[in-house]
Amino acid sequence: MGTMLSLQKVTKIYPGAGHIKAVDELSFDLEEGEICTVVGPSGCGKTTAMKMINRLISITSGKIIIDGKDIARLNTIELRRSIGYVIQNIGLFPNMTIGENIAIIPKLLKWDKAKTDEKVLRLLEIVNLDPDEFRDRYPKELSGGQQQRIGVARAMAGDPPIMLMDEPFGAIDPINRAHLQNEFLKVQEKVKKTVIFVTHDIDEAIKMGDKICLLKDGHLVQFASPEQMLTHPKNDFVADFVGGDRTLKRLNLFTVKRAMKDNPPTIHQDETIETAQNVFMKTNTRYLIAVDSDGKLTGMIDKEKLNDETGKVKDLVSPTNAWLMAHASLKDGLSEIFSHEYGFLIVVDDNKKVLGWLHTQDIKETLKG
Amino acid sequence: MTTRILFHLIKRLVPVLLTICFIVWLYTFYGAWDYTIKNIAEFFKLIIEHFILVIISMFCAVIVGVTLGTIMTRKSMEKMSPVIMAVVNVWQSVPSLGVLALAYGFLPLIGLSGIGMVPALIALFFHAVAPIVRNTYAGIKSVSKDVIEAATGMGMTKKQILFQIELPNAMPVIAGGVRTSTAIIVGTAPLAFLIGGGGLGFWIFTGIALVDMGIMMAGAVPVALIAMLFDYCLGVSEKFLVSRGVRTDEIELA
Structure with missing residues (x-):
């Protein structure tokens, strides 16, 4: 288990707008197989930080290293194909069946048909949707929760070592959200991806994260395990953000x-x-x-x-x-x-x-x- | 299940059959049948001219319309597209007869003949291209931003996004534009005769001029049947071109 993802003084300055630093010298390392939840108030730069990893947003200065390679030197298209990407509004392709949606990246990577079909089958099973029932249906025929399961399956189809998830369960009702969170954690136990998980919900961040990266105005305020953050919040802002009931929240971190x-x-x-x-x-x-x-x-x-x-x-x-x-x-x-x-x-x-x-x-x- | 399909078929076929019966009755009633048999060689010449007018102008309108509409959605064209759109919209508001008259009057100014099949084709093409441009542009623009972001983030190239995501998802809207254009072309094609473009309009206008219902029907009835044929063909091709995932009920029923 080595460092899989490393951000080194990553900075983003949007042109105009008074040169405000959307992300300011953000640095942290992630071990292989860890989930890092990136959390903070809106406008804190969490989505910007995430999108620089698959270069949907360009880096102003600093470096991002994936598995020892500086992403600035990689081909953008190939880089993106090696990173799973899940967004809040899911973005399934309406013109394609569920099976075709999941098979998109294997197709881009030119896998043969047998391997692709096998992968689609396995992923549908992993996300708990019966392949025979769902493979040939279209996204509009699925519920929001089912669609996001497909979104996650699609992102994992190319066997990416890293996944970026931008508030993946944010648009889903609370009951289904808890269900999907638990399911994802179960899947993660099997697949052990390195995951960047952006959320604005501190409870979700605590539940999903092996590490929490708390941002404010583009600065890293605290990077720590949920347990550490709840027991030793670095300053008043962190203490406030995790909430006065942080001892109760710690209950979520332990199993019975x-x-x-x-x-x-x-x-x-x-x-x-x-x-x-x-x-x-x-x-x-x-x-x-x-x-x-x-x-x-x-x-x-x-x-x-x-x-x-x-x-x-x-x-x-x-x-x-x-x-x-x-x-x-x-x-x-x-x-x-x-x-x-x-x-x-x-x-x-x-x-x-x-x-x-x-x-x-x-x-x-x-x-x- | 089978009874439902049967019922569905009856619901769709009965009005079509009744319409065709009515048209054929008019046809025989006025003696158009005899006139056609007597002038069968001319009939074939006219019908071939008519098909050439419709198919060639339609084909060009689809190719140019979809291409132009697509180019207008590209980022580099962001500033130009409202201008093109305005021109297209104005162009579409000109009535069919006006377009033909304009072609007749304008083409000689740039050294081309204003009379014959080519000016007719040019006029039909210009008249039909507008809805296709407009719908292609609107269709691609209406593809959800999330879908595009997901595709980009997953590592699809711009070309792959266009052909695998944007165009297929815009297809119902584009198909709607093509239908409108076809209706315009099929409706305008008989007028092509007025500027020497040939086609079945010849018999229609001759019949009107001579107050001979037989000659007029001999032209008008095939024109109506051709319109129905084209509409049917479009409906069938839509079923192949438009994915079930983005199909609207309207296409489902067609």
Whole structure:
């Protein structure tokens, strides 16, 4: 993992307009496979900074190095073909089918048909759209969210090491936006692109970024990981921009799995109630988590509702929805804890197998670091 | 599904068939059929002249119109295009007969004959080129900026953007211009006879002058059928040229 993208004192001065520096000596390095969110108030130069990387906007002074090569020496067209580009308004080509849209860059790169078709198929699967259903449809027949998925797929089609994304989810409603963000992060785990992600939304910047580049009036104010920026904002502007609730925002940076405690008090649902009583004595808790023989969650039993009856645990189990997937954010975890009476939350994996449990105390400890 | 298609066909075919029946009835009623059979050699000469007038002027108008319209959208032409557009618009407002008269009067001034097929072709061409220029320009200009930005950012060259993105997306609008032009040319072509351009207008005007309905119908009916034929051909070619992704309902129904 080396430096993939390096900006060195990159400056943009637009002619006229009093020689205001739209971007002023911006420098930062990005490792291969990192997402860098570029964020700041409107007019801070974030889009200008991004567009200089694929030379849609010319650089006034400074250097941009991609994978060891100064982009000023590369052919503009070839440079752009090696960089994935996603814009806010998507810009799918209306005259082409979804399949043709995705195949644009492979075609420009003169891949053979079999390789291109294979790539289109794989990308549609990656962005969760059924290839047989969507390949031959036209952009106007898709919803905004679906269109932007195609926009992302199209940008990845030429296997670019770098992707530029200009407020890619900005025009999409909040529910779909969260969905697309999560999907993109999942895709990113597989493809490990180096991504410049421009946004004006600090929450999105925190959620999507491995690094955040915070700009103001063309200056770099702070370049740091989201965790660092939230715990150690460089100055009042950063503190203000990330918001007074920055401790709560940090909850988004951790998964439930990271904060949970292992070995929750569980009991097999086929055990007798007598055994359950013994376990209650030992663990000194009010609730036991009932599991089946695969370790999957079946429900909860309450000490107070136990009586002298003999029988199986199974008969007394009450179903519960006080559980979350291990990859959910701590923010969701905290919210779930407060919405149930148990005082804790069961953490499960994708198959609903019990992995651990989570208390507010665990969250506090995680935030302390 | 099949019943829907059948119903659709009936809806479209019935009015066409009724119109054709009416025209053919007029044709036979006034004895145009007999006149045509008697003068079959002249009929073929006139109809060939008529097709030459329409097809050549149409062909030139499309080539020149699309090219000029496209050039006007290029960045280097930004300042010139309003001027060209103004000229084109004024030109289009001149009535068909006026264009022919202008050709008749103007061409001798630059040393060309004002009479015959060439002046007629020139007049028809100039009259038909305007809507195509205008629609090509408007069509390309209306392609979304985002689409162009995405294409540029992805590394398409200017030429690739023009041929793969701009023109295909402007195609419904360009096709609309071509339809307008065809209507103008098909409608004006019979007048070409007035400046010696030949074509079926000869029989129409002769019929009018002699107050002979038969001769007039022998010219007018083929002219009407030719107009319908051209419109149909255009509709079919639009289906091939205009991508389903940018098709409007109007073309879908045509």
